[in-house]
Amino acid sequence: MKTPYDNDVVAWAKEQAALLRAGNLKEIDVLNIAEEIEDVGKSVQHELASRLAVLLAHLLKWKFQQRLRGNSWKRTIREQRRGIVRCLRSSPSLKHTLSNRAWLDGVWSEATQQAEQQTSLIFPDAWIWSFSQVMDTGFFPD
Structure with a gap:
């Protein structure tokens, strides 16, 4: 082994491969x-959590800031849904994560923090939609 892992992870990875x-x-x-x-594996799970948090934050803003709804929010909601589907297709084992209440609650918490920072509103502490609603391409909460 020529390159130590701690010195240059890219060179190390090429050598290991x-x-x-x-x-x-x-x-x-x-x-x-x-x-x-x-x-x-952790990075793919992090991507799923990040995309779901962004999706939830935008759905919250959509529901609670009706006068500010626009095409950019709609595009973000659609893109995050597509990204979540891609994550789950490329790593089907992540589907079990969606039944982990603690993980889902952490994602919800992240989503409400994002939405609160962007709006100065206070959002519910617990999920107000099911995961299937959130992923439904026709779902835009009123």
Whole structure:
């Protein structure tokens, strides 16, 4: 191993990939490779949470700031829905996350914080829609 993980992760990753492809398993950095693989899963889950929080924040603004509704909010809502569908298609194992109440509550909390910062309004502490409503392409709450 030429490049230490802590010095240059990109160079390290290229070297590790080359070692794996060459079958030089004795030379690979097993612990850091395992950590990087776990991080990939975490980043996809983070993307799902981030997209869902943005979607919820925009749906909250749509519901509670009716006079400010516009095409940009509608585009954001649609794009976040499409992004969530892409996340779930590319990583179907994330679907179980959607039944994790603590995870969903954390996403709701993030969404209300975003919406409150953008509007100075106070939003409900708990989910007011089902996940299927939120993902329904025709759902724009009144």
